[in-house]
Amino acid sequence: MRVPLSWLREYVDLPADVTARDLAAKLTLAGLEVETVDELGTDLTGPLVVGRVLEIEELEGFKKPIRHCKVDVGRANGTGEPQEIVCGARNFSEGDLVVVVLPGGVLPGGFSIGARKTYGRMSAGMICSATELGLWEDHTGIVVLPEGFGAVGDDAIGPLGLREDVLDIAVTPDRGYALSMRGVARDTAALYGAAFRDPAEVAVAAPTGEGHPGRIADPALCDRLVLRGATGFDPDLPSPLWMKRRLHQSGVRPVSLAVDVTNYVMLELGQPLHAWDRDRLDGAVQVRRAASGEKLETLDHVQRVLDADDIVIADDSGAQAIAGVMGGLNTEIGLTSTRVLIEAAHFEPMHIARASRRHQLSSEASRRFERGIDSAVQLAAATRAVELLAELGGARVEDAYTHVDESAARGPIVLRASHPGDVAGVDYPEGTTRTWLERIGCAVEDRGEDLAVTPPTWRPDLTDPNDLAEEVIRFEGYENIPSVPPRAPAGRGLTPGQRLRRTLGRVLADTGYNEVLSYPFVGESDLDGLQLEDDDARRVSLRLANPLNEQEPLLRTTLLPGLFKALARNVGRGFTDVALFEMGLVYRPRPGATRAPLLPVDRGPSAEELRQIDAAVPDQPRRVGAVLAGNAERAGWWGPGRPATWADAIQAARDIARTAGVELEVEADRHAPWHPGRCAALYVRVDGERLLVGHAGELHPRTVKAFGLPERTCAMEVELDRIERARGADTAPTVSTYPVATQDVALVVDESVPVGAVGDALAEGAGELLESVRLFDVYTGEQVGEGRKSAAFTLRFRAGDRTLTAEEAGAARDAAVARAAERTGAALRG
Amino acid sequence: MSAPNNSFDPVEVTPLHPDEVARMREEALAAIEAAADLAELKEVRLAHASDRSPLALANREIGALPPAAKADAGKRVGGARRDVGQALKARQAVLEAERDERVLVEERVDVTLPWDRAPRGARHPLTTVAERMADIFVGMGFEVSEGPEIEAEWFNFDALNFLPDHPARTMQDTFFVESPDGGETGLVMRTHTSPVQVRSLLTRELPVYVVAPGKTFRTDELDATHSPVFHQLEGLVVDKGITLAHLRGAIDAFVGGMFGEGLRTRFRASYFPFTEPSAEVDMECFVCRGASVGDPDAPCRTCSSEGWIEIGGCGVVNPRVLTAAGVDPEVYSGWAFGLGIERTLMFAHGVRDMHDMVEGDIRFTSAFGSEN
Secondary structure (H helix, E strand, O other), X not given: OEEEHHHHOOOEOOOOOOOHHHHHHHHHHOOOEEEEEEEEOOOOEOOEEEEEEEEEEEEOOOOOOEEEEEEEOOOOOOOOOOEEEEEOOOOOOOOOEEEEEOOXXXXXXXXXXXXXXXXXXXXXXXXXXXXXXXXXXXXXOEOEEOOOOOOOOOEOHHHHOOOEEEEEEEOOOOOHHHOOHHHHHHHHHHHHOOOEOXXXXXXXXXXXXXXXXXXXXXXXXXXXXXXXXXXXXXXXXXXXXXXXXXXXXXXXXOOOHHHHHHHHHHHHHOOOEEEEEHXXXXXOEEEEEOOOOOEEEEOOOOEEEOOOOOEEEEEOOEEEEEOOOEEEOOOOOOOOOOOEEEEEEEEOHHHHHHHHHHOOOOOHHHHHHHHOOOOOOHHHHHHHHHHHHHHHHOOEEOOOOEEEEOOOOOOOEEEEOOHHHHHHOOOOOOOHHHHHHHHOOOEEEEEOOEEEEEOOOOOOOOOOHHHHHHHHHHHHOHHHOOOOOOOOOOOOOOOHHHHHHHHHXXXXXXXXXXXXXXXXXXXXXXXXXXXXXXXXXXXXXXXXXXXXXXXXXXXXOOOHHHHHHHHHHHHHOOOOOEEEEEEEEXXXXXXXXXXXXXOOOOOOOOHHHHHHHHHHOOEOOEEEEEEEEOEEEOOEOOXXXXXXXXXXXXXXXXXXXXXXXXXXXXXXXXXXXXEEEEEEEEEEEEOOEEEEEEEEEEEOHHHHHHOOOOOOOEEEEEEHHHHHHOOOOXXXXXXXXXXXXXXXXXXXXXOOOOHHHHHHHXXXXXXXXXXXXXXXXXXXXXXXXXXXXXXXXXXEEOOOOOOOOHHHHHHHHHHHHHHHHHHHOOEEOO | OOOOOOOOOOOOOHHHOHHHHHHHHHHHHHHHHHOOOHHHHHHHHHHHHOOOOHHHHXXXXXXXXXXXXXXXXXXXXXXXXXHHHHHHHHHHHHHHHHHHHHHHHHOOOOOOXXXXXXXXXXXXXXXHHHHHHHHHHHOOOOEEOOOOXXXXXXXXXXXXXXXXXXXXXXXXXXXXXXXXXOOEEEEEEOOOOOHHHHHHHHHOOOOEEEEEEXXXXXXXXXXXXXXXXXXXXXXXXXXXXXXXXXXXXHHHHHHHHHHOOOOOEEEEEEEEOOEEEEEEEEEEOOXXXXXXOOOOOOOOOOOOOOOEEEEEEEEEEOHHHHHXXXXXXXXXXXXXXXXXXXXXXXXXXXXXXXXXXXHOOHHHHHOOOOOO
């Protein structure tokens, strides 16, 4: 809502020294957020004066018609001689009053005016158009002032209203009343304790009879309809300058007098009006639901198919307007209309909101209706409009008019008088609540400690005690609310899962990974790039109905594509050694999920209702992914670097599990998007059952190519929620101070036997005395024979109560080797 | 070691003769003095002060002396050994000092050489800033609550008093979610962290003091100040006798903890369907502290010379929300706030462009430690 300050001052006795910026600051704190203050005309300097055209000489021989004019500007030019001005406009005659900027003047936009020779004549100054003055957009010629505007030579800046401060208010959805001068003025008056004159207080005589017939089909759609006519309207008369200027300053384009009047009254009172050409209406005006499939060509020349939920204004020949949204082309007020019928109605807001969305038509009218307008201002608004048509357009107001009133009175809201103070935490003086509520137009009745408050018809947003509390608090000043620290009961701190996530982030960062937070939007091509089979579960993704990028409508089922893209971006920016990680949710639709129900809001949901809603919300497990390329350890003066390999990726997963206090079981697997020979499946144990938590290894060359990654890029992805399920309480070990007995064994196994399995078997067979088993070498070559490999382990034994003898350690080692032999065919290397 | 010989009664043992002891002492002292470095001194120690040294061997013979002679010989040999020990210690100190002076200096290295063999990574500053923000409230006794990112419309809108056709609902620029086959789901990408309010009230015992950091989604194209994916920190208190003054206190504590003590805050009346009354929260610009307002010669880039920075929205929990969450609004009241984590990061660390936060460029994250 754009509010010219001089217009506002017509309704509020605002102290003269209050500036637009003062007012803006005050309104903003009180909930009418002033986004900008436009100081119009501050870049304009005179002399800019009223002039009378004395002589016009048409200059011939130029590409366009040019006039050389002599203009009387009185003594404004210092000499009293007529000013000679060359002018390209043609919409004026000798004797017309015009606006002249004299040499030395500067027009809006920094356009300096001088005296110069042009078209072979001297031109000292300029006759101004509305556009040049910043008044409104008009390319048809210069401004011709009405007779009586002023004397020649008088300053025109003031009378034209060129200097104006306009407040641009971002009106919140609840404050529909502030989409009018009237509403902003009322709040302004209350804030300054100034007198307020309500422009809706229009004297309206009772009708002398029925006006144009009007009917409301359903009071639930529309509870008030006023039809008031004006006859003998002169469609050739222009809108007055002040009206066009105000419309323009308010952001509304001047069109014609009849249309401008409806817009002006809308800005003034907040009531959208429709001006009908009464001669084009066929029978009674009816407010009804559209028939499904009914058609209407709207003012924007679009043929629209109406919905049964649309409210239409119809006559006997059919729908003529989508109520509250846009009028129809057929009945549009035209250039020749002399019988004007003003329609003012109060429509049900949500119908208008839906229609506006359905037809993708947002208009000044729909914005107001859907936020809620005054439900009782229609007669005043229609009367104000026809009176303006009479005053400015030569029309006669019809004394008979139609007023269909199906409105129901609102009941009061009962609240404790102390409620606003209780909400704010401020002890307001007695009577505060009543004072402010009355100032904004509420009827307040005392009921003991309670107040029964009936909000005014222009405040449909006031429905609950807290709405009224907000009104009191904002006028008392939000800035005056004290600061009192909250006293929460002792909290339990972060949950184990929350602490784990923080620690994991640090662990990964410490081991070289940079965290990224990528968008969860992916496309089919990403899933193809991952080399997923058609039946891969990760292809089953939820989708956005309205994606920003049509190529990425899917919601991620894996973190990897986002990581790959971030890696490629870094490589593209000149980094060769890059390691990234991300921790975030993936979205896995539940098979057979039904639509999430819209539960009632007048009570809490039942357990069954919650179960239904949870069953519809997809599974959203938290995962950690990592990707790395280039060197894991850099080259430097110490020697060559060490390339990142599949082993780093798997180790990242192990580090994550270790940080959670969980051991990972690692097993070879074939799983997209990994290299089939360099892919590990990762498991944890939950209650003895093995649970898959993710995969790690080197990426498949096709995936590397699809995402433009460096060769041999490696990646890891694990499901943190599953790892957490394997967490148990860590128990302290018994730390023995007896000496360790170390035994090294080298075992030869078949090339195909995983070394991990050999180590596991050793650990299992070694018995209670085993402290640790660690692989320290793997060897293949002639000495162990073709198709075989040797794995060397260090076994450390220790007892808690004695020094182990060589025999005891040896026996434990032999037991370990025996188990390895049994499980993996391992033989001690001779 | 030979056992004491008691079978005869020797009168004199050569190694214990005074001249002999003196000679061994002098030899030892001379050798100690002659030792040129710590290695030589170690040899000297072996030769003259070990268990096999002449003085040690002489000492063993004392047991063979007649009782009358024992004391005298013991005193003599003991004195010599003590002198040798002291000389060794002194020489050791001298030689160590020499070594420190000379040898360790010769072993010097260039300590400016890098050792960034295994580079460190970094956490994303949005993550660490979100943790810092949450921790300020955890310090006040709040707990951290969580909820899903794909959310049922009922939680995201209806339960928060966004009526089905109200403009406030359509103003949220919502991503709507379809099933894999394009069917309706009743799900949206949550447009704010506020649904966690309702989930917290449904799952926790009253009173509730929680914050909920998390991802939120709106259909805004990525530019310098907007991103379709961004982060909020929700706060919710529901208790008996809760007022806006407590909300102001919590916000003040946050601003003090995050941006420094002594910064003023202010509330501006505003509108959110799920709070009533509602307010926008501004804090005093921590750079210019308002000095740039109306001073064109000293513009402030942080607050655009407005003196205030908007940090979020807040208000008293609308009793309708409590009702929808099964809490009796006649007994309980509460307040809630939503703070922008991107905004906080932008202000706290001078991040100027949203692109930097979403692109994953390692130069951006590396500029921050793992904790900030």
